Amino acid sequence: MKAIIVGCGRVGSTLANRLSVDGHDVCVIDREPETRELLPAAFRGRFLVGNGYHRKVLDEAGITEAAAFVAVTSGDNTNIVAARIAREEYRVPQVIARIYDPRRADIYRDFGIPTVASVRWTVTRIQQMLLHRYVSPDITFGNGEAMLLRETLPAWFAGRPFTDLNVDGGIHATVVTRGGRAFLPTDNCLAEPDDEVAFVVATPSLGRLRSFLGKELGT
Numbered sequence: 001m002k003a004i005i006v007g008c009g010r011v012g013s014t015l016a017n018r019l020s021v022d023g024h025d026v027c028v029i030d031r032e033p034e035t036r037e038l039l040p041a042a043f044r045g046r047f048l049v050g051n052g053y054h055r056k057v058l059d060e061a062g063i064t065e066a067a068a069f070v071a072v073t074s075g076d077n078t079n080i081v082a083a084r085i086a087r088e089e090y091r092v093p094q095v096i097a098r099i100y101d102p103r104r105a106d107i108y109r110d111f112g113i114p115t116v117a118s119v120r121w122t123v124t125r126i127q128q129m130l131l132h133r134y135v136s137p138d139i140t141f142g143n144g145e146a147m148l149l150r151e152t153l154p155a156w157f158a159g160r161p162f163t164d165l166n167v168d169g170g171i172h173a174t175v176v177t178r179g180g181r182a183f184l185p186t187d188n189c190l191a192e193p194d195d196e197v198a199f200v201v202a203t204p205s206l207g208r209l210r211s212f213l214g215k216e217l218g219t
Helices: 010-021 033-038 055-061 076-089 102-110 119-131 203-212
Strands: 002-006 025-030 046-049 068-071 094-098 137-141 146-152 171-178 181-183 196-202
Touching: 002 010, 002 076, 010 025, 010 033, 025 033, 025 055, 046 055, 055 076, 068 076, 076 094, 076 102, 171 203, 196 203
Parallel strands: 002 025, 002 068, 025 046, 068 094
Antiparallel strands: 137 146, 146 196, 171 181, 171 196
């Protein structure tokens, strides 16, 4: 995945390094050249000096090939302008912005731009959104170490026990919704077509769940 991150503060630099370590193509943009020092010496991505909403800088960063764009500068106005340009003009598939003023959340939402806040939670949440775009958590616990999410089971799972979905310490199927009614599955309870399951998932197990539900989620 090619990702562009605007803002090389604590959030931007941490996220950029995580994605780079995972093998993704990352370009970081910041107006201040000294912020490059927040990135580790072994950082494999690119670093550009400039404004994240200037077309020339974005073109140099390779935005036309980008699969993800993240605006995490220290200013809400900069983040929303950069995010809108990436989404509306360059049609980047995934655009995420950080906000400091929660009253602005509705503005971002109207533009179809997901938002996040707080440093540690922000990095974890953005990473989840980028790497597990088809698995959207309803609730995140702690600093993102675990989450609750709901997904419709793939058709091929019908007839199998819900316990087959469980992974000790990683994934647990907690509630099943069938025909508009919810229940807690027992050990011998079998899945039926179109069952929706609420999972409690440890963040490191997201990839495993995503792979398991891949056919249904279109991945």
